[in-house]
Amino acid sequence: MKEINFLILGVGGQGTILAGDVLSEAGMVAGYDVKKSDILGLAIRSGSVTSFIRWGTQVHSPVPPKNSIDYLVAFEPLESLRMLDYLKSDSTVILNEYKIPPVAVSTGQATYPAQEEILRYLEQNSSRIIRLNATQRTQELGSVKVLNIFMIGVLASLLPVSPSVWEAAIKKFAPPKFLDLNLKAFYKGYEQYVKAK
């Protein structure tokens, strides 16, 4: 099976870890060997969060070498720029364009990079960028809490794994109370990109 490497970047509280768990589970169910490595920071919210997920026939290191990420799933534009050296030149970026300014920015000590600048850097380090305001999309669905699964939906539409596998993985991790909303978010994301094509 072809090795596929993923990188998920976001801000603490956005549910990126769970997104990576669903992605790992789906890989295992689809028959891949899977490894995942999270960098969580402290228990305190609102720091940067990084997860590597690797699918392959036999995965050794939980952290892939640089220039080997096939898919970057960025939950926040500023965060999308933090690990560009890990992207393959023909990688795909899924970018949630909703900004969360860090304290240094909201208090005027630093400036948030301009949108064109962000896109320029992403373009120089990948071959395809899928831009969406996923936060707004999920607000329309009823809650930003399903942002993570919406993003997974967009990613899933690009991968050779059937929706039923993804559904099973989501069922395993989503709290029962929010399962329906999560599945709705997944399919919204899944169709979102298919439509955009």
Next chain:
Amino acid sequence: MKEILSGNEAIARGAYEAGIQIAVGYPGTPSSEIIENIVKRYGDTIYAEWSVNEKVAMDAAAGAAYSGKRALVTTKQVGMNVLSDSLLYTVYTGAEAGLVVLTADDPGLFSSQNEQDNRWYSRLAKIPTLEPADSQEAKDFIVQGIQLSEQFDIPVLVRSVMRVSHSKSIVTLGERKENPKTIGPFPRKPEKYNCTASHARHMHVKLEEKLKTIQAFADTSHLNRIEWGDRELGIITSGVVYTYAREVFPDASILKLGMSYPIPKGMILEFSKGVKQLLVIEELDPVLEEQIRAMGIAVRGKDVFPPYFELLPDDILKYCREAGISIRKSFPVKETVKPQNLPIRSPVFCPGCPHRSSFYLFAKLKLPVAGDIGCYNLGTLPPFKAQHTMGSMGASIGVLHGMALADIPEDRVCTIGDSTFFHAGIPPLVNMVHTGTRGTVIIMDNSVTAMTGHQDHPGVDWSVVPNRKAKAVDIESLVKAIGVGFVKTVNAFSIKEVEEGLKECLAYKDGPSVLITKGPCIFVSREPKPPYRVDQDICIACGTCFKVGCPGNVLSDVKHPKTGKFKAAIDPTLCNGCGVCSQVCPVKAIKPTGTASDSVQF
């Protein structure tokens, strides 16, 4: 059955399968999720607790194992320093049932105050040590650890690292193997369990004999294995570094040590004879390298790799290339164009944190602050920059004592969290009382061990096991009972109360004084209050509210007509309504909205 587990989930599973009955520890990243997962998944089968500190956990595990129960101790790497005094005697005594100590090290310093390599403890304490490379081994090595511990009558150390504990991989689950022992009266064997010098002399000789047997075991154990490949280069490695080495050298011959102490000398000799060049790849110190070199075998190691930080595949690649070690695998290359100086997203006190007001004050009063470890150490960062030392848990009070002994020409204080106070803060405070040194100890009581993920400690009436009764030890009574002459408890959310309390404490000259700033962590109360808002008509854009360093305080897009500066605003989805910023506003422009909380944190 197969499941994807993190290293820490797998260790918890391993505790279950190993038949462990008692699991104790003190929280610390990256080890904390072990006890939490034991409670969550196997809480019906295994007794688990957060002990007051690592040493107490170690002694409790020893007592349980002496009594015949299988026991596990968990700690982060620096916790080993705290429990080491007890670790050393357990290696002399052994026990009636298996005893495993789990240390989670932190190469790369993701969340620790130092980067110590706990494999030195293997050699110092002479404790057999296993190093898992992934979640499967993390689980299996706990089971193995208990087996070895019972087979050789010696505790076993299992060393994880952040990249094992916080990575996930596929694990094949097994069944639980129960401890066959039943609990009877305590074994009266002072010659085995009382390390008085005359006994300990015999114990030490016996231990050295045991180690010889274990050494022989290591040479034949499946825990260690040679993977023959290309004979040009032979790599010796252990733990997760094996997976990095394999990534870079898919064809090389590798001797993978699952058991890194005692080292399998016979296997190492055989391996060294089978390859042209020998390279030891190990993170941090040359622990294996020095032992192998002492056998008279030529190896490369720390002349290639630095003795700090992780050795991820990219690092191995880089250092090997620099050292002229040939890499056959081709790695993808790309010219990366990277932005410079991206705004960092550094951790800050949460909106609604009870520590905020105190640090605002320390910054304002410009006091020298001996600091300690916990969320409150974020007071070191801007805008406060008000914690001037930090070294190890409980150190702040001893350092304050030393500042008093040095007789610095100013008032001085120290900060210490409630969990840290129970962990290691009581003896130094007793010391201050006894010697009568002057200084103010500020106990920041947020009713939880917050920084490591909100665990219980002896000051609260709940425990890691839901519904298990716990008695809260009252800090104020304890401090008074020690004999502190002046003790004041104030509401942590009121800057005025904290300031007045602090001034009274500083005025007390007859020995140490204690200020307890009491206010629950927002993750304990879990009751965000209605958010505050800035009245734009009143705001004078002075920027004072930013001095409380809260992510909820943001710039608005309204400019002050005279100064041209942006006025302040509050993000209602971040504000938890603590009101601290409203207390510092000079024109009273910050007011509660009274509308229900819409906090994203809950």
